[in-house]
Amino acid sequence: MKKQLMTITLGALLVSGLTLPASTPVEASTSYKVKVTTNVLNVRTGPATTYQKVGSATLGQTFKYLGATGSWTKISYNGSTKYVASTYVKKYSAPFIMPTKGTLTQGYGPANGKYGYTFHNGIDLAAAKGTPVQAAATGQVIVARNYGAYGNHVMISHTINGQAYTSVYAHMDRLNVVKGQTIAKGANIGTVGNTGNSFGSHLHFEIHKNKYVYSSSTAANSVNPYTLF
Numbered sequence: 001m002k003k004q005l006m007t008i009t010l011g012a013l014l015v016s017g018l019t020l021p022a023s024t025p026v027e028a029s030t031s032y033k034v035k036v037t038t039n040v041l042n043v044r045t046g047p048a049t050t051y052q053k054v055g056s057a058t059l060g061q062t063f064k065y066l067g068a069t070g071s072w073t074k075i076s077y078n079g080s081t082k083y084v085a086s087t088y089v090k091k092y093s094a095p096f097i098m099p100t101k102g103t104l105t106q107g108y109g110p111a112n113g114k115y116g117y118t119f120h121n122g123i124d125l126a127a128a129k130g131t132p133v134q135a136a137a138t139g140q141v142i143v144a145r146n147y148g149a150y151g152n153h154v155m156i157s158h159t160i161n162g163q164a165y166t167s168v169y170a171h172m173d174r175l176n177v178v179k180g181q182t183i184a185k186g187a188n189i190g191t192v193g194n195t196g197n198s199f200g201s202h203l204h205f206e207i208h209k210n211k212y213v214y215s216s217s218t219a220a221n222s223v224n225p226y227t228l229f
């Protein structure tokens with residue numbers, strides 16, 4: 001596996017002073033989602049059928065939950081706040097949490113090939129060296145080592161609602177976990193760094209369905225992490 005990762009230039013990056021003792025869960029970061037339970041659901045600008053319909057959602061689609069007003073649920077729809085009837089959605093806790101506080105510098109998806117891959121199978125979160133990294137969900141550490149393009153990295157296997165996942169945390173500075181360890185969602189697994197093929201302090205984070213599979217040109221079995229937060 002040969003993989004090069006993007007160059008990051010940390011400009012006037014604001015970094016929070018968050019520090020946590022090891023193994024402190026960060027449950028406060030858990031967010032909620034809603035899943036559509038009807039074939040076609042109207043999406044409106046306000047919490048009543050008198051408000052304008054701006055789109056529709058279909059069975060099984062998921063959205064970030066933003067709150068409720070009466071019998072209406074507020075969702076994030078194409079990046080803005082919209083409303084759907086609560087009767088037709090099911091609220092659930094998002095499977096994963098954000099693994100660190102940082103600025104998104106490269107999203108999931110097609111890439112220009114400059115760094116040896118034409119599909120970026122994860123997200124890059126720029127943060128100062130030493131910023132804590134949390135396990136994005138409860139699971140077992142299956143990799144914790146310094147190797148290859150990922151530098152100091154951790155992989156955790158999870159089973160959530162019957163689905164197996166593998167999460168990947170790359171370019172870290174310090175690793176606070178070892179292979180075989182069971183780790184709780186939100187537990188500190190190490191710190192953000194600049195190891196491996198990395199040109200600026202950031203966390204490269206991936207989520208795969210089932211076991212880790214890498215492709216430099218396709219998603220393979222990776223998933224956009226933002227669909228799971």
Ligand SMILES: [Zn+2]
Pocket residue numbers: 005006106120122123124204205
């Ligand atoms: Zn990356």
